Amino acid sequence: MAKSVQAAGKVAANVGLAVVGVAFLVPLLWVVTTSVAQGQTLKVEWPKHFTGANFAHVTTVDILFRPLLNGLILCGGGTLITVVVAILAAYPLSRYRSRLKRPFLLTILFTTGLPITAIMIPVYAMFTQLNLIDQMWSATVFMGSTALPFGIWLMKNFMDSVPVELEEVAWTDGASSMATLRRIVLPLMWPGVIVVTIFTFIGMWGNFFVPFILLIDPNQLPASVSIFTFFDPQHGGVQYGQLAAFSIFYCIPVAVLYLVMSRKLSGSFALGGALKG
Amino acid sequence: MTASTTAERTPAAPEAPGAARVPTRSRTILRGLPLVPAVVLLLVFLAGPIIYCIYYAFTDMQLTGATTTNFVGLANFRKAFGDDQFYNAILQTLIFTVLSAIVGQNILGLVIALLFRLATKVLRSIVGALVIAAWVVPEIVAGYLMYAFFRDEGSLNEILKFLHLPQQNWLYTLPILAVSLANVWRGTAFSMLVYSAALAEVPAELTEAAAMDGAGVWQRFWHVTLPTIRRSVATNLMLITLQTLSVFGLIFAMTKGGPSNKSTTLPIYTYQTALQNYEIGYGTAMALVLLVIGALFSLVYLRALRPEAD
Numbered sequence: 001m002a003k004s005v006q007a008a009g010k011v012a013a014n015v016g017l018a019v020v021g022v023a024f025l026v027p028l029l030w031v032v033t034t035s036v037a038q039g040q041t042l043k044v045e046w047p048k049h050f051t052g053a054n055f056a057h058v059t060t061v062d063i064l065f066r067p068l069l070n071g072l073i074l075c076g077g078g079t080l081i082t083v084v085v086a087i088l089a090a091y092p093l094s095r096y097r098s099r100l101k102r103p104f105l106l107t108i109l110f111t112t113g114l115p116i117t118a119i120m121i122p123v124y125a126m127f128t129q130l131n132l133i134d135q136m137w138s139a140t141v142f143m144g145s146t147a148l149p150f151g152i153w154l155m156k157n158f159m160d161s162v163p164v165e166l167e168e169v170a171w172t173d174g175a176s177s178m179a180t181l182r183r184i185v186l187p188l189m190w191p192g193v194i195v196v197t198i199f200t201f202i203g204m205w206g207n208f209f210v211p212f213i214l215l216i217d218p219n220q221l222p223a224s225v226s227i228f229t230f231f232d233p234q235h236g237g238v239q240y241g242q243l244a245a246f247s248i249f250y251c252i253p254v255a256v257l258y259l260v261m262s263r264k265l266s267g268s269f270a271l272g273g274a275l276k277g
Numbered sequence: 278m279t280a281s282t283t284a285e286r287t288p289a290a291p292e293a294p295g296a297a298r299v300p301t302r303s304r305t306i307l308r309g310l311p312l313v314p315a316v317v318l319l320l321v322f323l324a325g326p327i328i329y330c331i332y333y334a335f336t337d338m339q340l341t342g343a344t345t346t347n348f349v350g351l352a353n354f355r356k357a358f359g360d361d362q363f364y365n366a367i368l369q370t371l372i373f374t375v376l377s378a379i380v381g382q383n384i385l386g387l388v389i390a391l392l393f394r395l396a397t398k399v400l401r402s403i404v405g406a407l408v409i410a411a412w413v414v415p416e417i418v419a420g421y422l423m424y425a426f427f428r429d430e431g432s433l434n435e436i437l438k439f440l441h442l443p444q445q446n447w448l449y450t451l452p453i454l455a456v457s458l459a460n461v462w463r464g465t466a467f468s469m470l471v472y473s474a475a476l477a478e479v480p481a482e483l484t485e486a487a488a489m490d491g492a493g494v495w496q497r498f499w500h501v502t503l504p505t506i507r508r509s510v511a512t513n514l515m516l517i518t519l520q521t522l523s524v525f526g527l528i529f530a531m532t533k534g535g536p537s538n539k540s541t542t543l544p545i546y547t548y549q550t551a552l553q554n555y556e557i558g559y560g561t562a563m564a565l566v567l568l569v570i571g572a573l574f575s576l577v578y579l580r581a582l583r584p585e586a587d
Contacts, residue, residue, distance in 0.1 A: 013395035113575030115523030145322035206415035
């Protein structure tokens with residue numbers, strides 16, 4: 001009898017999970033069906049007439065390639081800043097003892113929780129006064145800085161897991177700390193570096209608010225902001241088909257990166273690195 | 278006591294190269310050198326704006342050109358606490374956070390993680406991939422997907438019609454519920470991953486022993502599993518609350534805060550005030566309130582996640 005109860009539980013769990021799966025699938029499915037359908041539709045349905053027109057329409061420099069390239073410059077540059085600066089900062093935090101270390105780490109951890117949305121208004125005012133508004137490089141540095149607290153925290157945890165004994169040998173041989181970091185620590189923690197890099201990039205690629213506030217010139221906007229043009233009534237109403245086709249192109253990079261990351265390491269491992277004390 | 282004496286007392290701490298030769302103070306400075314870029318960036322781009330935020334909040338700064346900026350004391354805060362729209366924004370933020378994060382993402386994430394332990398492997402990986410896909414999709418795309426889903430002629434009403442349930446124009450009648458559900462759809466993956474990892478670490482002997490003593494499924498969950506993972510629950514709640522407090526793009530894409538401010542959360546109202554009505558002073562005063570709310574939550578989160586080593 002216990003066995004049949006267990007079997008019933010298994011069936012119920014599978015049915016429950018299937019319902020959850022469908023609920024998550026339906027909105028995603030809409031992008032696919034709408035992108036290949038002729039005419040406007042807001043619900044998931046098998047397209048009556050298939051068309052490649054939406055994809056053809058969006059694959060131009062102005063609509064697709066420039067925003068993607070802008071996003072790549074903005075998020076690639078920002079990620080590079082975050083990762084390099086986080087590696088440098090993580091080294092002393094992971095390897096040396098100091099009275100200042102604990103307060104510093106607590107501040108970093110505290111900062112990861114602050115709502116960045118709240119500081120965007122003063123950032124906008126500050127950038128306007130300092131003439132930094134609508135400049136790609138300042139937006140890139142800002143993006144890199146906002147991702148820094150979490151980047152440092154994650155990187156330090158990964159670095160902590162590299163045993164220090166190997167470096168001690170190098171130190172006695174007279175290698176500088178930066179040389180040991182480059183030749184011994186980094187090669188041993190490259191999976192951690194990749195996780196931080198991909199995490200940071202995915203976060204920035206999806207970030208809408210920061211470039212929306214800091215960049216104005218349409219030619220500098222990344223895909224996360226330029227997607228709004230599909231909603232502009234001046235462009236002849238909402239073009240759902242094109243919006244969907246554009247969204248697919250825009251999502252591909254992060255989907256690929258996520259797959260790479262989860263192939264290399266399980267998702268829970270990455271989170272474990274972030275959440276362990 | 279200097280940093281170096283601390284290091285000498287604890288043999289576990291490694292010595293830097295040439296430790297004996299370099300004088301103590303300069304060695305400490307040398308060691309801290311790699312931290313400089315991080316400290317500079319954090320001071321300029323995070324501490325700076327926060328200080329600006331505090332300063333602007335006490336001024337009447339406007340971005341309309343000719344006007345000068347004056348110090349106005351607490352006027353902005355007095356204005357906020359006499360502003361019905363501000364109270365509305367606080368209320369909407371609260372509803373949004375409780376509904377979508379504390380109840381929605383948290384419980385759904387836990388339920389999915391629990392179901393994962395019973396369901397078949399194929400279903401597990403398919404559903405896991407779908408939930409994570411919703412998470413990986415950029416915020417603004419998620420906003421448009423959800424906009425289409427909840428529209429009058431969208432998929433949700435189609436499903437309800439199929440099930441013979443009443444339909445309505447969700448984005449018009451219950452916008453805050455629509456954006457909350459959208460945030461559940463988008464954010465549940467995080468809780469799911471946290472709880473999957475946490476449940477995997479609950480020792481099987483514990484639940485088995487409870488089962489031997491005749492504890493039912495519910496009792497086992499309530500008295501054995503939940504107390505074991507309570508640290509993960511606390512951490513997860515903190516993190517998703519903080520994330521949800523600052524959600525902007527999702528709501529902006531779906532409703533822009535409307536109709537008639539029925540989904541205007543604090544980030545949306547701050548944006549409207551500061552960057553659409555150009556009342557920077559008043560807007561930052563409200564942003565400061567949001568920052569303080571976030572900081573309070575962040576402090577609690579800090580206590581849960583305190584670094585234990587030294």
